[in-house]
Amino acid sequence: MILIALGANLPGPDGRDALETCRAAAAALDGLLGLRLRALSRWYATAPVPPSPGAPDYVNGVARLALRPGAPPPDPAALLAALQGIETRFGRVRPYPNAPRTLDLDLIDLGGLLRDSPDPILPHPRAHLRAFVLAPLADVAPGWVHPRLGAPVAELLAQAGRQGIRVLA
Numbered sequence: 001m002i003l004i005a006l007g008a009n010l011p012g013p014d015g016r017d018a019l020e021t022c023r024a025a026a027a028a029l030d031g032l033l034g035l036r037l038r039a040l041s042r043w044y045a046t047a048p049v050p051p052s053p054g055a056p057d058y059v060n061g062v063a064r065l066a067l068r069p070g071a072p073p074p075d076p077a078a079l080l081a082a083l084q085g086i087e088t089r090f091g092r093v094r095p096y097p098n099a100p101r102t103l104d105l106d107l108i109d110l111g112g113l114l115r116d117s118p119d120p121i122l123p124h125p126r127a128h129l130r131a132f133v134l135a136p137l138a139d140v141a142p143g144w145v146h147p148r149l150g151a152p153v154a155e156l157l158a159q160a161g162r163q164g165i166r167v168l169a
């Protein structure tokens with residue numbers, strides 16, 4: 001199972017709002033490096049983490065993808081590069097860390113792989129702390145267990161608290 005978190009809090013240069021951008025980006029994940037889109041979470045409205053006064057709320061969700069039967073997981077760096085290609089296609093610019101963004105795609109879990117070297121660290125090193133990742137993740141993979149911590153998603157979400165997120169669509 002492959003889990004990718006989607007987030008956006010700015011309209012795109014194509015005129016799409018953040019929700020439309022997330023929906024279009026999720027569709028663009030299907031077929032990426034031969035992966036198939038299997039499930040899409042509900043979309044959530046979430047306050048920026050860390051708090052960023054005046055910044056718009058994010059739209060967040062999680063996509064679950066599957067490998068072709070018998071296929072090895074794709075190379076993590078190649079998958080990250082492919083995700084960055086989709087971000088760029090939807091108009092992302094990177095002026096400074098945590099800047100508002102038209103689209104952010106985070107690789108959360110790649111078939112349970114543990115990877116300590118960056119770009120990407122796997123599983124995503126902050127996913128277990130973020131309700132805006134855990135709540136939609138629980139929608140698409142309620143039985144997911146964090147590959148490094150060994151903790152089920154429901155337990156991680158209970159520890160994180162809801163952090164003021166709400167279902168948008």
Ligand SMILES: Nc1nc2c(c(=O)[nH]1)N=C(CO)CN2
Binds near residue numbers: 046048049098132
């Ligand atoms: N609520 C929320 N906050 C964030 C998000 C995000 O997707 N949702 N992404 C960030 C950069 O990865 C920084 N902060």
